[in-house]
Amino acid sequence: MTADRLQHACFSGLVWMLYVFLLAPLVCIIIVSFNSEAVQSFPPTGWSLRWYAAALNNAGFVKGALTSFLLAAAATLLATPLGVMAAVGLWNGRWRFKPIIEALFVSPIIVPGLVSGIALLVVLASAGIRQAPARLLIGHMLIVLPYVIRTTLASLLQLDRSLQEAAETLGATSRQAFFKIVLPLIKPGIAAGMLFGFILSFDDVNVSLFLVDARTMTLPISVMSYLQYSFDPSVAAISSMMIALTFTLTVVLERWFGLKRLFAGR
C-alpha cells in the first residue's frame, strides 16, 4: 500500500507544481505593478501606485482601451443576432448537408487567427477597403460568431422541445412560441456566448495584428508594441487591470454557464 501512497503523493506534487506554473506569471505581473522603482526587479524594493498613474496617463493605452472596448462591443452586438439565428436554424434544420454547415461555423476557430487576419487584409485591400475600423470589425465578428452559436446551441439542445409544441397547441403562433417561450429560456446561453466573445475580441492579437493601422490600435497590440521598446512597470499596471477585469468576468461565466461547457461544447 505504501507504493500506492507514494504514487499518489508524486501525482499531487506534480499537479500543484502545474497550478503554480499556470498562475505564477499572472501573480508576478500584479506584484511588479506595485513596484516603486523604474526597473522591474524582484522582489520590489518599495511599493507605490505610480505605475497605475503612468499607465492611465499613457495616451496610447487609454486610446487603445477605448478602441478595443468599442470594437469588442460592436462586434459582439452585430454577431450575436446572426449567431442566435444560425443556432436556431441548426436546431430546427434536418438536412443532409448539416455537417458541412457545422464545419463552416467551426472554421473561424480552426483557421489560425493570424491567417484569417491576413486573408481579410489581402482581400479587402484588393477591394479598395483600406480603413482599419471596417476590417477590424469584420475580423472580430468572426471571432465572436462561433462562440455565440456554440453556447446558444448548447442551451437549445437542453431545452425540452415539447414546451414549444405545447405553446403552439395552446394557440400561440410559432413566432410567439419562439419569442415568449424559447428565447427567455436560452437567454443565459446567449449571454454567456456574448460575454465570452467580448472577452476574446477584447484580448485578441492574432486576428488584429494585420488589420490595425497607426491611428486605430487595439489595447493588446499597443501594449505589445510598447513592450518591444521599453520594459517599465506601467505595462504591469495596465496588464494587472486587464487581469482583474478578465478574472471577474471568468468567475461570472463559471457561475453562469460553466467554463468547461464554454470551451468544450455541449
Added chain:
Amino acid sequence: MRHPTPAALLVLPACILVAACLILPLAFVLAFSFNPARPGEIELTGELTIANYWRFFASPFYWKILGKTVYLSATTTAICAAFGTVLALAIWRAPASRRGLIVIVVLSPLLVSIVTRTFGWMVVLGDNGLINAILIGTGIVGQPLQLMFTNSAVIVGLVHVFLPIMVLPIVTALERIDPAVPEAAGTLGAGPATVAFRIVLPLASPGLIAGITIVFSLAMSSYVTPALMGGPDSGVLTTLIYQQFVVTFNWQFGAVLVAILLATSLLAVGVTFFEFGRRSRAWMSR
C-alpha cells in the same frame, strides 16, 4: 404551418458572413501566392507563377525557419500532452466541491490576453526576474542567468499559453468513461498507476489526440510569444510572415508563407482525421 421561417433562412446570414469573410479570402490568398512577387503590389493579377514557392523551397534559410517552427511547436505539444493529461486527471478525480475552483485555476489563463501572459513570463524569466532573484538570493549563481530570448523561453511561454487548451478535450473524454470500469480494475488488483496507464488513458486517447492536433496547429501559428520572447535570430514562420506583410510589403511571398503555414497545420489535422477515425473526429467538431 409550423415554421414560418425555414431553418435554412436562419442559417443563411451567418453562412454568408463566414463564407465571404473567411473562406473566400483564404482562397484569394492562395491565388495571390501564385502571382509574381512585386513588393508594393496588392492587386490580384492573372499572371501565374510558382517562382515564390521555388524561392522558399530552394533556400536552406527558409527550410531552417520552417524546421525551427515545427521543432518549437512539436516540443510544446509534447510537453502540453504530458502535463495536460496530468491536469485533466486531477480535474476528473477532484471531488465536486473543489472542481469549480480547479477549473477556474486551469482555464482562466485562457481568458487573459496572450500579450499579458507573455509579459508575465518576461517578468519571471528576466535578468531581474523571479527565477534569477531566487537563484542569486540562495547563492546558487552569482550572475543572473540568461533565461529570456532563448528557444527554451519560447517553449515555456507557449506551453503556458496552450496547456489549458490541451486539458479541455482530455477532460471531455475522461468524463465519458464509465466510473465502474477503473473501479473494476482496482477491485481486480490493479494499482493506481496501472489503472491510469492501462485503463483510463487508453479510453481517453481520442481526447488526447484531438488536443495534440489543436495545440500543434495553434503553436505553429502563434506570433506573440516567439516575437517577444525569442532571441534576435529567432525567426519563426509567423515572424517572417509579419516581416513580409508589414515591413518589406512583399505580399505575394507572404502569401506563400501563409499557404505553407496553413498546409502544415492542416496536414496535422488531416493525419489525425484519417489515422484515428471517427471517434476523434467527433471530438474535434465539438
